[in-house]
Amino acid sequence: MATALADVIAALKKESEVTVLSALIEVQEQLHYLPPESIPAVAELTGLSVNDVYTVATFYTHFRFSPPGEHVVEACWGPSCHLRGASEVMAAIEKAVGATFDSDTPDGKFTLRRLSCAGACGHGPVVVLDHKMRGNIGPADVTAFVEQARKSGGEHH
Amino acid sequence: MPSTYDELKRRALAEAQVAGLGGRPVITVGMGICGVSAGAREVYAALQDELKKQGVDAVLHPVGCVGFCYAETLVDIARPGQPRISYKNITPERVPELVRDAVTGANLRSDLALGAWGASPSPAIPNIHEFPEWKHQVRIATRNCGVVDPENTLDYIARGGYAALNKALFDMKPDQVIDEVIKSNLRGRGGAAFPTGQKWKFLAGSPGPVKYILCNGEEGDAGAFNDKALLESDPNTVLEGIILAGYATRATKGYIFIRCEHWLPIQRARRAIKQAYDLGILGKNIMGSEFSFDAAVAQTGESYVSGEETALMEAIEGRRAMPRPRPPFPAAVGLWGKPSNINNVKTYSYVPEIVARGGAWYASVGSERSKGTGLVCLSGDIRKPGLYELPFGLPLTAVIRDVGGGCPDGKKVKFLQTGGPLGGFLPASLMEKTPMDFDAMNATGAMFGSGGIIVGSEDACVVDVTRVLTEFNADESCGKCFPCRLGTHHINQIMSRIAEGKGRPQDMQTALGLAPSLAASLCAHGQLATNPIRTAYQYFKDEIEAHIKERRCPAGRCAAMRSHGSGALAGAGNKR
Numbered sequence: 063m064a065t066a067l068a069d070v071i072a073a074l075k076k077e078s079e080v081t082v083l084s085a086l087i088e089v090q091e092q093l094h095y096l097p098p099e100s101i102p103a104v105a106e107l108t109g110l111s112v113n114d115v116y117t118v119a120t121f122y123t124h125f126r127f128s129p130p131g132e133h134v135v136e137a138c139w140g141p142s143c144h145l146r147g148a149s150e151v152m153a154a155i156e157k158a159v160g161a162t163f164d165s166d167t168p169d170g171k172f173t174l175r176r177l178s179c180a181g182a183c184g185h186g187p188v189v190v191l192d193h194k195m196r197g198n199i200g201p202a203d204v205t206a207f208v209e210q211a212r213k214s215g216g217e218h219h
Numbered sequence: 220m221p222s223t224y225d226e227l228k229r230r231a232l233a234e235a236q237v238a239g240l241g242g243r244p245v246i247t248v249g250m251g252i253c254g255v256s257a258g259a260r261e262v263y264a265a266l267q268d269e270l271k272k273q274g275v276d277a278v279l280h281p282v283g284c285v286g287f288c289y290a291e292t293l294v295d296i297a298r299p300g301q302p303r304i305s306y307k308n309i310t311p312e313r314v315p316e317l318v319r320d321a322v323t324g325a326n327l328r329s330d331l332a333l334g335a336w337g338a339s340p341s342p343a344i345p346n347i348h349e350f351p352e353w354k355h356q357v358r359i360a361t362r363n364c365g366v367v368d369p370e371n372t373l374d375y376i377a378r379g380g381y382a383a384l385n386k387a388l389f390d391m392k393p394d395q396v397i398d399e400v401i402k403s404n405l406r407g408r409g410g411a412a413f414p415t416g417q418k419w420k421f422l423a424g425s426p427g428p429v430k431y432i433l434c435n436g437e438e439g440d441a442g443a444f445n446d447k448a449l450l451e452s453d454p455n456t457v458l459e460g461i462i463l464a465g466y467a468t469r470a471t472k473g474y475i476f477i478r479c480e481h482w483l484p485i486q487r488a489r490r491a492i493k494q495a496y497d498l499g500i501l502g503k504n505i506m507g508s509e510f511s512f513d514a515a516v517a518q519t520g521e522s523y524v525s526g527e528e529t530a531l532m533e534a535i536e537g538r539r540a541m542p543r544p545r546p547p548f549p550a551a552v553g554l555w556g557k558p559s560n561i562n563n564v565k566t567y568s569y570v571p572e573i574v575a576r577g578g579a580w581y582a583s584v585g586s587e588r589s590k591g592t593g594l595v596c597l598s599g600d601i602r603k604p605g606l607y608e609l610p611f612g613l614p615l616t617a618v619i620r621d622v623g624g625g626c627p628d629g630k631k632v633k634f635l636q637t638g639g640p641l642g643g644f645l646p647a648s649l650m651e652k653t654p655m656d657f658d659a660m661n662a663t664g665a666m667f668g669s670g671g672i673i674v675g676s677e678d679a680c681v682v683d684v685t686r687v688l689t690e691f692n693a694d695e696s697c698g699k700c701f702p703c704r705l706g707t708h709h710i711n712q713i714m715s716r717i718a719e720g721k722g723r724p725q726d727m728q729t730a731l732g733l734a735p736s737l738a739a740s741l742c743a744h745g746q747l748a749t750n751p752i753r754t755a756y757q758y759f760k761d762e763i764e765a766h767i768k769e770r771r772c773p774a775g776r777c778a779a780m781r782s783h784g785s786g787a788l789a790g791a792g793n794k795r
């Protein structure tokens with residue numbers, strides 16, 4: 063992990079415009095979370111304090127400070143999806159996975175995350191499974207893909 | 220010296236010939252987010268395989284979104300010399316027969332066809348131009364969406380793209396560009412509907428040398444997906460509008476802000492920018508003119524308020540997306556302290572056509588005070604969800620019934636929730652007499668905003684939907700000023716307890732009574748936070764009172780939600 067972070071920081075040093083936010087987005091993009099040592103590294107990169115970096119990292123709901131589960135299940139709870147039954151779908155996901163939104167299962171298998179609008183409102187309810195978006199999902203579809211995810215390995219993009 | 224426009228155009232047309240436009244069948248797949256979520260990637264891969272397997276010589280390329288979400292995945296096939304035919308709800312399993320029959324065979328597969336783009340080659344295939352959801356449209360910003368290859372700038376140029384920029388650079392002074400935009404009466408599409416030309420004039424009057432053009436693609440409004448659709452489907456129209464704004468105001472660099480993780484718009488916008496640099500449409504001496512301009516994509520973190528113009532500048536500078544007090548306004552002190560102009564993605568997308576055809580032409584479309592078209596996103600309880608570019612002034616009934624096909628299963632429309640989470644409810648009774656228009660919709664208490672219209676049928680519960688909106692607004696308050704930080708949570712607590720059947724008699728009065736203190740908030744997030752509850756109470760008082768006084772949900776939604784133990788409630792208010 064330590065080398066991976068060093069690689070990300072080294073690549074960022076070559077960019078012409080780097081901010082705390084753009085650096086954190088890139089770190090999370092590459093490592094899937096912000097490891098503790100990434101905060102001082104970004105502080106050094108941007109010439110700001112550790113506090114300046116934490117304040118940004120804790121503001122945006124995008125960032126997480128521990129590795130996500132092997133499978134990330136994101137469900138849209140926006141009003142369009144809600145009208146088409148998103149809460150039933152979310153309840154089915156929680157039941158199938160054994161955790162509530164937004165949290166991780168203790169075995170590190172699943173991370174559940176709410177999305178406020180995935181941008182495919184015409185196809186609600188929308189669920190994003192391991193970064194793959196699926197529309198018109200019903201509670202019955204959920205168990206199938208959770209079971210399949212349980213069997214398969216981790217898959218990050 | 221960069222190529223001139225004429226050189227670019229010649230090259231684009233030559234490559235279009237090489238690509239076979241004219242000679243070979245052209246197959247396109249709708250691959251906007253909506254298409255992808257319906258399985259377009261799998262269909263595209265299946266087409267690639269199948270063309271090889273059957274030895275068919277055809278051009279295959281992705282397109283964005285034509286707007287008909289209900290028919291995704293859409294595959295279009297244009298045989299040489301024939302109108303393009305759209306095939307609906309295509310799955311990978313359908314692909315082999317589609318290639319066999321509809322690309323080269325004698326059977327046009329009317330059973331799979333949505334329709335033909337023009338006079339139909341077969342009586343069994345209807346003409347899409349006669350569909351109500353097409354007939355009502357006037358396609359200006361979306362004129363290329365679903366047709367142009369969003370990953371190939373030469374395709375955009377072959378279809379007339381960047382001609383407006385060429386005209387401005389060589390035949391118009393910067394002020395003349397602003398004059399056309401003023402004449403067009405274009406109003407901002409990001410929410411507040413401010414006159415765009417006037418805003419550009421402010422920036423033009425600010426001193427250089429460094430000035431910025433900011434394009435707001437944050438698009439946090441749930442129910443609106445038109446910015447992402449434009450960026451995915453035709454990023455060059457947005458970019459051309461940004462460069463034109465830069466020329467008109469003598470700015471030096473443009474930024475397109477897109478929320479992180481929205482990969483398709485980010486990638487397509489980046490690719491368009493890269494290709495524009497390669498072709499000499501960005502950078503020094505654009506198309507051989509005196510004008511130089513740069514552009515880049517910047518990602519914002521997940522945060523609704525980062526779409527507010529000053530918060531956006533904080534985000535791009537790398538900090539928390541918390542609004543700045545105004546004045547000073549961005550045209551004086553904007554990004555990194557430099558004069559800046561900020562508009563929505565859609566706003567810029569109108570500009571190339573305004574410059575090409577003139578402001579007066581644009582102003583000839585639309586209503587008295589809302590000129591041109593609105594990009595309407597229909598979702599919720601609607602038969603034909605999608606993205607439709609409709610002229611202002613069209614009655615809302617036509618939007619919902621003719622274009623959207625009304626509610627599924629013949630249900631009645633109960634309300635429209637418009638303008639995003641800070642917008643309002645518009646009851647079906649007012650839909651009859653209200654046109655799609657900034658001011659007419661404002662007068663009802665709802666607003667047109669960024670164009671999202673969420674339809675609720677008679678099965679929907681106003682309390683249930685309002686609770687989702689107030690939860691969103693509480694979750695997303697940036698926390699900078701306390702009327703909003705406390706007020707949005709207070710409103711959400713009240714709505715949640717009403718939805719749970721624990722409402723108190725004075726609850727609605729308490730929630731509505733927060734309006735004056737919320738009005739003192741720093742930005743419109745707090746200032747408008749009572750809109751949903753105010754309009755809900757104004758038009759659906761009885762339904763809300765039934766929840767409070769009788770502990771009853773007339774639509775039966777809230778009770779169902781309680782017994783299912785919704786996870787949607789679990790995250791309320793503890794996100795940061």
Ligand SMILES: Cc1cc2nc3c(=O)[nH]c(=O)nc-3n(C[C@H](O)[C@H](O)[C@H](O)COP(=O)(O)O)c2cc1C
Pocket residue numbers: 406407408409410411412413415435436437438439440523524525526527528529561562563564566742743744
């Ligand atoms: C909380 C909040 C969120 C906003 N989100 C967006 C947004 O996602 N996109 C947008 O274009 N404008 C958004 N706005 C409006 C912008 O502040 C600004 O008015 C707009 O980008 C100006 O562009 P226009 O003149 O083209 O409408 C938001 C405003 C507020 C108060």
Ligand code: SF4
Pocket residue numbers: 524541542695696697698699700701703704740741742743744745746
């Ligand atoms: S009104 Fe709300 S969102 Fe706007 S600055 Fe204040 S706390 Fe932040």
Ligand code: FES
Pocket residue numbers: 138139140141142143144178179180181182183184186188441442443
């Ligand atoms: S509300 Fe769910 S995708 Fe927009």
